[in-house]
Amino acid sequence: MAHVLVRSRRLSDAQSLILRMVRKSGVSRGEIVESLVSVCDNLGWNSLVFDLLIRTYVQARKLREGSEAFRVLRSKGFCVSINACNSLLGGLVKVGWVDLAWEVYGEVVKSGIDLNVYTLNIMVNALCKDQKIDNVKSFLLKMEEKGVFPDIVTSNTLINAYCREGLLDEAFEVMNSMPGKGLKPGLFTYNAIINGLCKKGKYARAKEVLDEMLCNGLSPDTATYNTLLALVHFSNMKKAGLVPDNVIYTILIDGYCRNGIMSEALKMRDEMLEQGCVMDVVTYNTILNGLCREKMLADADALFNEMVERGVFPDFYTFTTLIHGYCKDGNMNKSLNLFETMTQRNLKPDIVTYNTLIDGFCKVGEMEKAEELWVDMISRGISPSHISYGILINGFCSLGHVSEAFRLWDEMVEKGIKPSLVTCNTVIKGYCRSGNASKADEFLSKMLSKGVAPDSITYNTLINGYVREENMDKAFVLINKMEKQGLFPDVITYNVILNGFCRQDRMKEAELILRKMIEKGVNPDRYTYTSLINGHVSQDNLKEAFRFHDEMLQRGFVPDDKF
Template sequence: MALSCFHCHPLPYTVTTQRHTTPFPFSISLSSTFKFSSALSSSTSTTHHPLPPDFSPSQLLDLIRRQPDESSALRLFQWASTQPNYSAQPSIFHELLRQLARVGSVDSMLSLLHQMRSSACPVDESTFLIFLEAYANFELHGEINAVIDCMERDFALKPDTRFYNVALNLLVKANKLKLVETLHSKMVADGVAPDVSTFNVLIRALCKAHQLRPAILMLEDMPNYDLRPDEKTFTTLMQGFIEEGDVDGALRIKELMVESGCALTSVSVNVLVNGLCREGRIEEALRFIYNEEGFSPDQFTFNALVSGLCRTGHIKQGLEMMDFMLEKGFDLDVYTYNSLISGLCKLGEIDEAVEILNHMISRDCSPNTVTFNTLISTLCKENHVEAATELARNLTSKGFLPDVCTFNSLIQGLCLTSNREIAMELFEEMKEKGCEPDEFTYSILIESLGSEKRLKEALMLLKEMEKSGCARNVVVYNTLIDGLCKSNRVDEAEEIFDQMEMMGVSRSSVTYNTLINGLCMSKRVEEAAQLMDQMIMEGLKPDKFTYTSMLKYFCQQGDIKKAADIVQNMTSNGCEPDIVTYGTLIMGLCKAGRVEVASKLLRSVQMKGLVLTPHAYNPVIQALCKRKRINEAMRLFREMMEKGNPPDAISYKIVFRGLCNGGGPIQEAVDFTIEMLEKGILPDFPSFGFLAEGLCSLSMEVTLVELINMVMDKGGFSQSETSIIKGFLKIRKFDDALANLGAILDRRKPRRF
């Protein structure tokens, strides 16, 4: 609520100090306070009575406290204040102020304060403390200085050290560190002497602001005020160092604490134990506990140890520590249970994590959103989306409200398991339940729709994001640009690209690379080159993906000179070509018929220490096979097996085709077929057909049958498919057997088993 001025705020209701008899609009029984209270609840009575002569302020206070809400309490008070025997009491005003403060009725509080003054009711610091709490609770921290101004100007009250401490503490809790500085300056200017609590609050403020050096200086300044740091002073500093990730600094503060004669308490020890555990220094934490005389580990200590063990991957020890805690009568808190559940989930131990959840509930420790989201997210990642959905439904029926993280996990899991329609239904349900989708929700769905080329729906989601005010990040735009480019809708992709600038979304290297690749695929290489220049102008450095897109275009066009220029530019601009770049250039050279140059480049790349991949070898092997230079091709193939990455299915397919098309002895082709099948790679049928024809012409039908049986076995043919083919083989109808085999192989892609 915006306030015009604390000390001159307009009154929301009429306040009168004149005392006269005004009938209260409810019946009053004079026999007892209880009857009087009962009468107040009946608005149908027509009997009106004044306050009884013996009705005390304490009875009125009790009645005010019994009212169902602050409005009723205020009406009762306003009526009572008009009665002849009413006397203004601070306790009554304070009770009303507290009730109004709970609901944030600041206007009414201010009016009541002025009524206190006009009725000559004593106003002291405790009155204004109620205002401090109210303003802090409703985030009106900027008005706290106005409270002090009002005290001094309108009520001639000077805030003391305690009052300033309360105000400073409320500001520090709310992280209003600038206001803390302003208020402390006023405290000093007013000559109010600080005490230990003042220093503790200020040190905590400095620690929150990550200003540890000034916090230490403030500690050192305390003796100048004849003050000694207490346990809270040192513990606050320890916590500050721990939050900065400097546990050793916290341990130095502990030594300083001991040297100053201030004994460690369980709180300070636990702070250090927690800090050590957060850093994974579990053994050190245990030694510290053991060596600290007079310290008995409590529930906080054990919780810190269990969480630390889980955080460092020692889940088994964490579970053992949990059992030890329970034996000693300690309970785990929800954060510790969450650490155990999270640790088990990271190890993929879902069943054990669910057991911990059930144990947690049996110990009357209520799971929170983090608990359920951890389990649901893990189930989705493990492709147990149905189980995750069921868990979410069960939890919802028990009063658990799923948040955006819950929905995101489920939607992502459904998309990854190709249940996109259900994911969209859940997305709609999410909105119906009042849970606003975030940018991650939209990113998941847009990426999923883009992968299915359902770009119209993806673009509609982008518009929905705009209408809902949801921030659109670069990932969302990149996903759409990629989908449009892959669907050959490059003009629309350029529109999305331009839209990013208008919406204030910074374009990344991925954005540029995606569109540059799309333009190159659409043979719009000049536009791609202009876009690369724009990329550099925006301060982004072209990387290997940028250059490779253009390189691939020139290689496909057979323009080796320009392709070589791209590689040269790439190197001169400090972007070292990788094996993908060289592989693309080798492919271009082979396509242009320059196999010898490609072979030399292959050797040159090898000399650079790069591990050659099938992407680099395959074009050269294929070119050699086409030229019937099968021996050279086989040498490269075997070299790839020994020195490079293992050959892929394409490598085997190239060599197999070369051998079967008359590139070498038929036995070599047979042996290679067996080798290929043992790797789990099925042959393509046209080449296998050539091999079968050759085997039959050489009366090697037995070998052919063995190969066909091996293909069926490795290919996982069904029983009916196998029976038909074997039937034809048995009666030596090889053409029919091969025809059926070919039909089945045509429906299958080469794959590994």
């Protein structure tokens, strides 16, 4: 029947019939293909029927089944047009089934079907999606051998992919090569480049590209101006015939907020209202985030009240933003009130909300409240992450409760959560602060056994711990160990050792450390000289103290009053 409908040019009816076949439960791809093939001997066959079958699978979003049907057709020696093949390949790439797309592409090539530029662009997009952009050049060469050459879509796909990866030089290389291939960069090309530059913070260069685009007679669209954020003034938009709307105002406000220019952000908000645009929850959240980042919490509170009065309902992001702002300011009562209001409104806090509150209470030393929130978080079915553990461990270490911190570390490891280097460094710092450098040294071995490699901060903390205990021999053992692992002592390492000698009135050794650090290419800083000056002053050796004072000035360091 499908063959008859196709011959009668009733393609819509034919596709409806095939769609019913495709959707019918209990019928395999092989059976569907067999039913279409079996009538060919009597009626003759029309390849358009098989094209419709593949296209119908794609439109019905049955891409895996479509791929199987394509293979069955090929195995029976029936051809499918390149357009139908492209439809299937494009569908697979769109949903991210790139490996399957390459399998189907391989079948298409083996079948001898002539490929076209659409095939080329689909597969270039597949490589870009799969982050295999380095393979594009070799693929294009193979396609050129088949007589298929890239077009402007190919260039735009590559430029967009390079910009997404931050490879701006490569993006410009592609754009600059376009005229030599008879291709002219279009609006999409320029928008991708401008967007890439803005993401990298190269705003001046982005403005130059915009000017080049205008000189080439291309009119910017809303996407261009959205990308440029606050760099392009509204007057330019209006001259170009674009009317700023709620979305554009909000994006421009966000541009000012991200750069901490709150006065301009609020001016833009005022202009937005004057133009008759209504502020929605996204606009309010954008400004609230900017105010909280700049610690303008009184203004944030006033804006929140205004938002409620105007009937704009605060959402999850509103409360999380304000909670984070007040936690950073140490105002835990306000943060907790907002948290309670949030839960009363049936807005469910997530792991980030809890981490923010727990961190806030840890920083003000209220560990009981932090633990209460920890229990509440788990009772809501939210499992602590390595960040959650790190926050609580840091809180206990800061108060010298190292045994409690270590209990949490063990619990985290038992649960299969790999501790981060930051968390491990926190435990080492906790042991050292409580005057137990040897325990910290044992913990170093433990973190190594868990596959966490120490960094310079790890060693500097441990070295400082031994120096504070006046165990200089152990400190030097650690420096040797550090160097063996390819971590070279920095100015902090040398300053810790040098200061340790100065505090023990071992000034000759301290000056040897100064010479050694300079020999190793590590420049002394103000702290180095302050330690040496204080060491000599404590021994009433004012002549040497003033010598180092003069050397300090010659190196451009301004002394303070700490000696």
